[in-house]
Every structure is written in structure tokens, then in C-alpha cells.
Amino acid sequence: MTRRIVRTACQLAALTFCSIIVVYFLDNRFRVLPSAIHNVMPAHHPGLVITDITVTRCSSVNLISSCKLDPEIWHRVEKDLFLGSGWVSSAYVHVQRKKEEELLAEDKVIVDIKVGRLDPSSGQKGEENARWESRPGGLWLKRSAKRHASDDSRAITAVDVLFGADAVDPRPAWETVDRPLLLDVKGEIHEARISVRRGKPAAPAKGVPRIRDNGKFKIMQLADIHLSTGTGNCRDPEPADFDSGMCEADTRTLDFIARLMDEEKPDLVVLSGDQVNGETAPDAQSAIFKYAEMLVKRKIPYASIFGNHDDEGSLPRAQQMELIETLPYSISSAGPEDIDGVGNYVVEVLASGASKHSALTLYLLDTHAYSPDEHAYKGYDWLKKNQIDWFKQKADSLKKAHEGYTHIHMDLAFIHIPLPEYRDESLPRVGKWREGVTAPGFNSGFRDALVEKGVVMVSCGHDHANEYCSLSPNESGNPALWMCYGGGAGFGGYGGYGGYHRRVRFFEVDMNEARITTYKRIEHGTAAQLAERIDDQIIVEGGKAKGL
Template identity: 65%
Template sequence: MTRRIVRTIVQVTTAAVFTFFVVFFLDRNFRVLPNALHEYLPSHHAGLVITDVTVTKCKSYNLFSSCALDPALAWHRVDKDLFLGQSLFSSAYLHVRRKREEELGPEDRVVVDVSVGRLNPAGKDDKGGKAEEQERWEARPAGLWVKRSSKRGASDSKEAVTGVDVLFGDDATEARPGWRIVGTSLLLDGGSSIPAAHVTIKRGGEQTVAKPVPRIGDNGRFKIMQLADLHLSTGVGHCRDYLPADWNGGRCEADPRTLDFVSKILEEERPNLVVLSGDQVNGETAPDTQSAIFKYAQLLIKHKIPYVSIFGNHDDEGSMSRAAQMDLIETLPYSLSKAGPADIDGVGNYYIEVLGRGHSDHSALTVYLLDTHAYSPNEKKFKGYDWLKKNQIDWFRETAQRLRKPHKAYTHVHLNVAFIHIPLPEYRDGKLTFVGEWKEPVTAPVFNSGFRDALVEENVVMVGCGHDHVNEYCGLSMQDDKPGLWMCYGGATGFGGYAGYGGYHRKIRMFDFDMNEGRITTWKRVEYGEDVDKRIDELIMVDAGRPIAPME
């Protein structure tokens, strides 16, 4: 009788815990909600040595099943569920065992290599293999193999593994210096719908990260590429509204096609700076945001092009907050992105200076970047999207006014431009002079906080945004019957985002700065169609440092 009562209590408790999990952590489609995911930024702790790596699995409905390992034995869990929260009943985690170097004992062995696969990585030679070589690789769950060394000084070797992490998707790639993905994906039984989990390792200590200073070329020119709305996923992603419908035999993988387009234009246009103007990550389809970020970062690092980024309304709907993403992005090679002041609203309010040609220390071009947030904090009164806050606009004004004096030291005309994600309310002004197409309603904030006026008053000549995917126009806003400010859309780049409204070929916007003349020219490049090798809607928008009306 007593056993029956205990068994009943266990069953009822298990059911209650499972119901709690479903109600609070899963939506109606049984997906793990973003706030149920852990944020994790791996780092090598100075003085700590990795002595083992393993994988644990557990059942979420079983109270007595746990993925935890004893922290007293120096086990550290990489807080990423290897099933990405998409397995209703199971979870799995990668664990790393670490010790301080001075605490290493005779029995401790330092990890010098990691691999993943069904077979022993040592393989066999024609004579059947060397036993001692085979014994150096130790099998762990999920196809994980670990090679450890007991040699003195192994922890100081360049071969010593100093960091272990997990990335996801068949197209997973590394962007961090010193890191590389090893072997195949982990051998898990989560099903084909869950992105594959890949182990990535780091060897040795910290490496120098390239952070080039942007500078006007010897010919007086500087070119910026704006990448708007990449909408990258964890895994290859799903194409939306793509043209033509019979592309690649009817098969379209969103992220590979997006990155192929970006790579092609990078190689043809050879920009000096890339501006990522928000929604780089499609949060709803990116349960591991880090894997999505590394895709675009690795491509830009490969081409050795400096880049800056701001966030859109979808970037932080995945597994990482804006702050956590920026912490990661700031550490990557060629990234000039910054979190900005901590005491003003948003993450990513900052500016960069493009120096004059040669060895000049004077700024020729200032690029302002501001966070336009996501959704309205007061939906009843102001439906739709958020707006730039007063303290952000105050920061922009104070910064611009402080920079005026040093900017006067530049011997040519100094230029100021800005980039945001969500368009300003003035983008919907029907009195604008348009170049390009207005294809969908402008989803700007209902509340106007006055940033357009601040831009004009502080001599910003152009502002670029994204957000509305198929709008691809530049509109000239007048000030006292004179050209005051050009407001441009980037045109959506990514195949993971919508592109309907009658059909849209993905585009990338370019800006060419001729500092000899104080001139800015813009055009778009298209991904597919008869205009694929042409400049579309080419426009001189600024001349002699001032916005001008379109020339016939």
C-alpha cells in the first residue's frame, strides 16, 4: 500500500512539472519560448586548464533524470541545449571539466584535441594500427572523442584546448580567431527537424583581433555597403517570397542564397565599410543566435572588410539579448560595432570616424548609428513600433556639437550620415521627392520624437534605414524650401524575410563618397534578373557637402 501511494505521488508530481513546463516555457506550437533559453558566451578563464569533455542526456518528464554533472568535480556546463529546446521530452548538454593549472595532479590529463564521428579519429594503418595511438583517443557519448595528454607542460602547449563551444546547423561556421569546428555533427537522436550540433574548440591563448581604422582612399573615395534585413537563421533557413519560383529546380535555402548574393556584391563593389542596419538575425528561426551572427561575420572577415551593426526588432527574439549579442560582436575581427553609452536607451548608439587620406588624423566622414528598439511600449496610445528616445537624441546632439570643432580641421568638406533600422515618421511624407519604389506601407512609429529635425540641425545629409523590406526609395525632405535631408531605404537583402507586394528581387544599397567634391552617390544592386550587373536608380544626393534635388 505504501509503495502504491509513493508511486502515485511521483506520477502526479511528474505530470505537474511537465504541465508547468508546457504552460510557461512552450507556446501553442510546442516551441521553447525565447525567455526560456539561456544566454551563453564562452570564454577561456585564465589559469584554468580543460581536463575532460563529455555529453549528458536527460528526460525532461523524469524527475530523476538530470543533465547535470557534479560541479564539485570541476564540471562546467555549456548552457546550450543540444536539441535547442525543440525536443519535447529530451535535453542534452556539452560539459567541460576544468582545473587550475597549479591544482593539476599526477592523475590529471590535459585535453589536446577533440573530434566528433562514429569512428576513432586515429584510424588504422595497413598493419592494423598502433595500439598506443588508438588508446590516446577516448570515446564519449554522442560520437565525441577526446585526446588527453599527461605530459608535463601540456597545458602550456599551443596544442592545448582552451575553449569548447557548440554551434548549430549544417551551414555552421566559426568567426572567432583561434576557433574551429571539429569532426562531424554530434550523434544525437533529435530528428532531422532539429539543426545539427557542432563542437567547436579553441587552442592556445588570446589572439590579436584585427580592428582596422577606416580611411578615405588615396583617390579621395570611400564606399559603404548597406546590408538591410539579412534575416539569418539557425540552419539554412526557409526562403520566403523568392523569385524566380523555379530557382535551382524549385529548391531555395535562404541563408546560403543570401550569403552568396552578399559575397558576389562584396567582390564586385569592393566596399570600404559595411553597415548592417538591423534584423541580421531572424529571431523566430534562430534558437541559437550566435550561429546566425557568425555566418555574416565570417563572410566579412574573409573579405577583410570593417563593419558596423545596429539591431532591428527581430534580432533579439532568439536566444540572446541585444546586450549579449553586442558583447560578442565587439570581440570579432573587423567589427567596429559598439554598445554605446550605458546610461541612454538602447544598445548600439555610437559613431565611427572615417579619417582623411594618407596619414591624416582628421575625420573626413562621421557615421552615426542609433538603436530604434522594437515594439511600442504604449500599444494602446501608439500602436506599432518604438521610437528614438529623448536621451538618445540629446546624446546625438551633444556628440555632434562636440565634434564640430575637430571636424573643421579637415581640409575638405566634412560629411555626416546616419543609419537606423526602423524608418522615421517622415518617411511616409507624400511630399518627398522620390527616387526608387514605394511598394508597401511605411511602418514607422506613430509617435514622432523629433529625430529628423535633430539630424537636419546637426548637418547630417543622409539617413539610411531598413525594416520595410520592399520599399527601396530615397526621399528628399525639404527644409525652408531647400533640400534638407535624404532619407533612404536599404532594400531587403535576406531570403529569410518577406518580399511580397507583387514580387521583389532582393537588393543591396551602395553609397559612394567622393571627398574631393563633397559628393555622395547611391545606387542599388539586384540579386536576380536582367539588371543583375547594373546600377539601379543611381542618384547624386549630396554635392559640395549639401543635399541636392535629383538631376534630370
């Protein structure tokens, strides 16, 4: 209901006001974030070409200056190039864009963009090095030598702004200009980079998760990668003396994950929340694009849910998911609008070959963020009744279809915040319990619903240094549900707790035996030690939870 109210309000309100409303309604702590004005996604329309680009700069103490140009002629990319850090100054990229059929005889489309202090054509000859036009911020534009030329493969058809020295753009036909705009900013986090699309928008590739011909399937769970805008600073790195200089959190995190992807070759990646370190991500889009780029490059399908930190930056959950849904190989979904949260959905992993039957079902649910009733239940939020009802109804509705699978069908679940049952220290477990379990104070009964519907494993994140799997029994005392932690993988989030090394959990599924094996891979700071694999255990055998 909240998301519908917000969208209606956005249609009636001015742009800036709409941004504030979205954050107000969707932020669980009811805060209007300082960067609220940066969270409107750029609009890209098919059939448009760019005929001019400029940068405007304005000051709140200079009434003559303005960051607004004639909206009938210019479209503003709604991202302050100073990310709100300019105190009294702001700057924006504006573009002129026209429909191809509206181009006039004198119009020439932009076919190239560069950033620098010197004219790129200096000392060069020929049509390919035709005169470049200067714009503020060190921006240089090259127009087509031909009139219109909207069919030119080089024609720029959309413009966006990303931030950070490590900014990348995973969208089809998009590329990021290699130098940041020349602005008087401090720190690489504020390096504003132009990203452009050439040609008409292409539909993103969508991977279909499917059991391999040998009956195997591997899931990589990325928990708490905590990416920032820019490279970020490491928190509690291990080994502490690995990098004698500045430890760049995102660089080290992404290098670790990329090497594991190349070695393990997962069939599906589940991002189980806190992908974005909200407090250090004034542009969440730039952070999201960094993990997406790795997956798109390797053509790995991926499913995302949110943690409590994802929407503490520039974009609330709803807008993040709208963006993520459009990216190549993303199978993420906002889910039904009439239940609480954003990102309650099902992923069906199809049987091998050309079968249309589901072999594995993954239930992904939004565990929200902070308690809505701190007086009664301090700490974190809980899964709501309508979410649990949705899960039960979904499981019941899929049951008949799953009976068509020739082997044993299995159900798994992924969440971000652990369930209250994770606190039970008496349960048998494999792996380390290093910190207090920060589960919600109110138990809404999701663990019981999982057992009732035959889910054999649920895995979460949130508590970075906890990385165990514990076995929860049914009423008869028999193994019923494995409750796992992914283990924090990101250097932008806390580590600590006795020299915790970042790690990633894998689930190796063998449909021939209806068996699931899980293990972790650890980052020790050097490639030579990366191969360490620990805590191998079979958690499911014959389609049922297996005891220790």
C-alpha cells in the same frame, strides 16, 4: 537604466533565473521566451586548458537522470543541445578545465576532437593515432601523449556549441568540428556542433575605417538579412522557379552578399538591423557568426545596429552586442548605458594617409522594436528624447574637431525603423515605394534634429520592399536631408510585393568633391545577371544635399 538593473540582478541570481530576467527586462513585449535558458554566453578564461569533455542527457520524466555535474569539477556550456525542442529531454556539453599551474602530474590535455560512430584510430598506427577516448554523442577525444603539454599548440583551451549545417566560427584560433554530435534530432537546424579554441586567446583584429588615398570611400548597407539558426527556408524568392528544390534562405543570402563584397570591395559595412531572424534563430550566436565570418575573412570593418526581430530569439540586444563587440573587425558598440536602447554610437571614418582627423561621421542609433503604448500609438517604437539629446550633444562636441579636416567633413546616419517623414509621398524620390511605410505613430522629432545638426543622409531598413531615397527640404524649401531605404537583402524575410528582387544599397563617397553617390545591386538568381546596378543618383554635392 534597464541594462544596469538587469546586470545587478544577474550578479545576485542563479544562472537560469538570470537568463529569464534578462529577457523579461529587455524584451519590448515583456515575454519570457521559450529559449531563454540558452542565452548565457559561454565563459572563456585565459590560462585555462581542457582536460576532459562529456555530454550529459536528462529527462524531466526520469528523476534519476541529470544534466548537472559537480560544478567544482565540470563547467557546463549553457546551451541545450536540443534547443528546447526535446519536449522532455535536454542535453548539455560539460568540460573539465584547469589553470595551467594547477595541472597535476597525471593530467593530460585534450589536443583533438572528432565526432563519429567509429573509433578514429581504427586500423591506424603510430603516436599520432594514439588511442581515442569515447564520450556520449559520438564524441571522441585525443589527449596529449605527454604529461601536461599545456604549451602544445594543439592544446584545446575553450569549448563552445554552435548549431546548423552551416555553422562557422569567426573568432581567432577557433574552429568548428566538421560533424554534428550524434543526437536523435530532426532537421539540420538542431545539428549541434562543437567549436574549439586552440592556444591562448588572441586579441581580435580591429579595422580602422579610413578614406582611401584617392579620396574615395565605399559603404555597403546590409538591411534585413534575416539569418536563421541553420540554413533556413526562403520566403517569397524571386525568381520563384530559380531553385526547383529546397531554397535555403541563408545560403542564397550569404552567397549574394559575398559576391557583392568581392566585386564592390566596400571599405565599411553597416548592418542596419534584423540581421537575425529571431523566430527561426533559437541560437542567435550561430546566426551572427555567419555574417561575421564573411566580413572577417575579407578584413572589412563593420558596424551593427538592431532591428525589431534580432532579439526575438535566444539573446537580447545587450548580450548580442557584448558578443559582437568582441569579434574581429567589428567596430560596433553598445553605446552609453544611461540612454535608451543598445547600439547608440558614432563611427569616425578617418582622413586618408596617417591623418587623425575625421572625414566622415556616421551616427548609428537604436530604433527599438514595438510600441510601448499600443493604445495611443500602434505599431512600432520611436527614438526617445534622451537619444536625440545625446545625438545633438555628440554632434556639437565633435564640431570643433571636425573643423581640423582639410576638406568638407560630412555626417551620415543609420537606423532600422524609418522615420515618420518617410511617409510623405509628395517628396521627390528615386526608387520604388512598394509597401506601406511602417514608421512609428509618434514623431519624436529626430528628422528635425538631423537637419539642425547638418546630417545630409539617413538610411534605414525594416520595410523590405521599399528601396527608395526621398528628399526632405528645410524650412526654406531647399534640399536638406536624403532619407533612404537599404532594401531587404535576405531571403529569410518577406519579399513579395510584385516580384521584389533582393538588393543591397551602396554609398560611394568622394571626399575630393564632397560628393555622395548611391546605387543598388540586385540579385536575380544567377551570377550572370548579378551585375545589374540600378538607380544611380548623386545625393550630396559639395557637402550638401543635392536636389533632383
